[in-house]
Amino acid sequence: MAQTAITQHKMFIGGRWVDPVEGDARRILNPATGETIAEVPNGTEADVDAAVQAARDAFEEWFDSTPGERSKMLLDLADRIEEHASDFVDIESRNVGKPVTMVADEEMPATVDNLRFFAAAARALEGRAAGEYMRGYTSILRREPVGVVGSIAPWNYPLMMAIWKIGPALAAGNCVVLKPSEWTPLSALRLAELAEDIFPPGVFNVVTGDGEPVGAGLVRHPGVNMVSLTGDVATGKEVARAAASTLKRVHLELGGKAPVLVFDDADVSQVVEWVKTGGYFNSGQDCTAACRVIAGPRIYDDLLSEFVPAVEQLKWGDPADPETEMGSVVSPEQLERVKGFVERARQAGATVLTGGPADDRPGYFFKPTVVTDVSQDSEIVQREVFGPVVTVQRLPSDDEAIAWANGVDYGLSASVFTRDIGRALNAARKLRFGTVWINTHILLVSEMPHGGFKQSGYGKDLSLYALEDYTEIKHVMAALD
Ligand code: NAD
Numbered sequence: 001m002a003q004t005a006i007t008q009h010k011m012f013i014g015g016r017w018v019d020p021v022e023g024d025a026r027r028i029l030n031p032a033t034g035e036t037i038a039e040v041p042n043g044t045e046a047d048v049d050a051a052v053q054a055a056r057d058a059f060e061e062w063f064d065s066t067p068g069e070r071s072k073m074l075l076d077l078a079d080r081i082e083e084h085a086s087d088f089v090d091i092e093s094r095n096v097g098k099p100v101t102m103v104a105d106e107e108m109p110a111t112v113d114n115l116r117f118f119a120a121a122a123r124a125l126e127g128r129a130a131g132e133y134m135r136g137y138t139s140i141l142r143r144e145p146v147g148v149v150g151s152i153a154p155w156n157y158p159l160m161m162a163i164w165k166i167g168p169a170l171a172a173g174n175c176v177v178l179k180p181s182e183w184t185p186l187s188a189l190r191l192a193e194l195a196e197d198i199f200p201p202g203v204f205n206v207v208t209g210d211g212e213p214v215g216a217g218l219v220r221h222p223g224v225n226m227v228s229l230t231g232d233v234a235t236g237k238e239v240a241r242a243a244a245s246t247l248k249r250v251h252l253e254l255g256g257k258a259p260v261l262v263f264d265d266a267d268v269s270q271v272v273e274w275v276k277t278g279g280y281f282n283s284g285q286d287c288t289a290a291c292r293v294i295a296g297p298r299i300y301d302d303l304l305s306e307f308v309p310a311v312e313q314l315k316w317g318d319p320a321d322p323e324t325e326m327g328s329v330v331s332p333e334q335l336e337r338v339k340g341f342v343e344r345a346r347q348a349g350a351t352v353l354t355g356g357p358a359d360d361r362p363g364y365f366f367k368p369t370v371v372t373d374v375s376q377d378s379e380i381v382q383r384e385v386f387g388p389v390v391t392v393q394r395l396p397s398d399d400e401a402i403a404w405a406n407g408v409d410y411g412l413s414a415s416v417f418t419r420d421i422g423r424a425l426n427a428a429r430k431l432r433f434g435t436v437w438i439n440t441h442i443l444l445v446s447e448m449p450h451g452g453f454k455q456s457g458y459g460k461d462l463s464l465y466a467l468e469d470y471t472e473i474k475h476v477m478a479a480l481d
Pocket of ligand 1: 152153154155156157161179180181182209210211212214215216217219229230231232233235236238239253254255256286287384386412450451452456461
């Protein structure tokens, strides 16, 4: 069998490709085969320091750039990503175990659209009003960049999450030091290659390495004005604690445990279609995954009898096969995590109706799984599994619906399925989640905000709200004579 070529990489700091000051290299895996596909620098705090310094130096001039200039650069980058979409399909598929068709048809068009939205939004930033609020004095509102932003990304959508971070930050006039996940840095490095001659040196930097010291180093660094993290709730708490010592602004997009509230009058086929899509997309490694179905007492049996065979039909396996709908999970650690959740649930009395580990092949695969007989306070209902596992709970009556749906620490997204518009809108009002879908799930658009309530974090991604999050508002007051 032919040996896979192992690519060697550097970090992108101050417009140049550099070796780490003192760090070694980390092996990057293809989780669908277990093979090493690349070696990437394991950065240290010295590299963070160099990148922050480069970003600070660049900020001096970048501060004078106009929204129109920044918009043009972001549009150029979007065009390049689109032109080179097949590179990213290959990278994301081989580094994350994603099906090639999913990346090509879903992630790439969305990613390019997200960036084009931020390019356009750069020119639409405004203050609410300027005028004379005290006789003899004019007040002016300015929206200014925060400065240097440390952007810390997760592994589940490496390119898309990088774009969600750098898009609004650069559009608003900040300089960025991006730290991709230590497991999936390859698309961020390819992105830097495409961006290399678009932005002035130092405006966009990529430092690779572990959460500690690189991510945490950005959070500690006095030269970083804001940190934006997409990651686990525990990481978010750690970042918020550490950021307090320099009081830097923190933007946190954290985990989720999305309820799918199915009332008895719902269209069963519609629910099955959306949970099959939303529960297993990206192997369930999605913060908005439709992972927690809560069904009315009368629809529960019908739903399961249609849902389980539908899940069993999902084509999972080799991500490079264009027919594959679900690939591997991201790493051996993640596979163990998912196995552990399902095994502990089983030991506590849950029924695994279909799915489970797929240990009979190389790589890190877990079959599309459906678990029932789980109580509201069980671990598998309360904690984010982040794998292809959907639980289905039966409601004693409608009265418990909202309490069960809201009864977790997370608050990122939820969906409600019913044919009754009043019931749907009432549920949408009461559900404590940043996004509520009605008769659908998992869909996002560039123009609308994405972000959490409760322990799913604070700050919004996408939309003009994200752009505002990356700005400071300044009041300038001038005496008229
Ligand atoms: P993670 O928290 O383990 O890592 C996220 C990033 O933080 C990585 O780059 C990591 O190196 C870095 N990091 C780790 N410890 C750090 C520290 N102490 N200081 C600074 N940085 C640190 O998360 P993950 O496993 O990569 O991603 C999965 C998580 O991300 C899930 O919980 C998922 O729900 C969440 N997520 C949320 C959204 C959203 O929009 N809310 C989107 C995607 C993923």
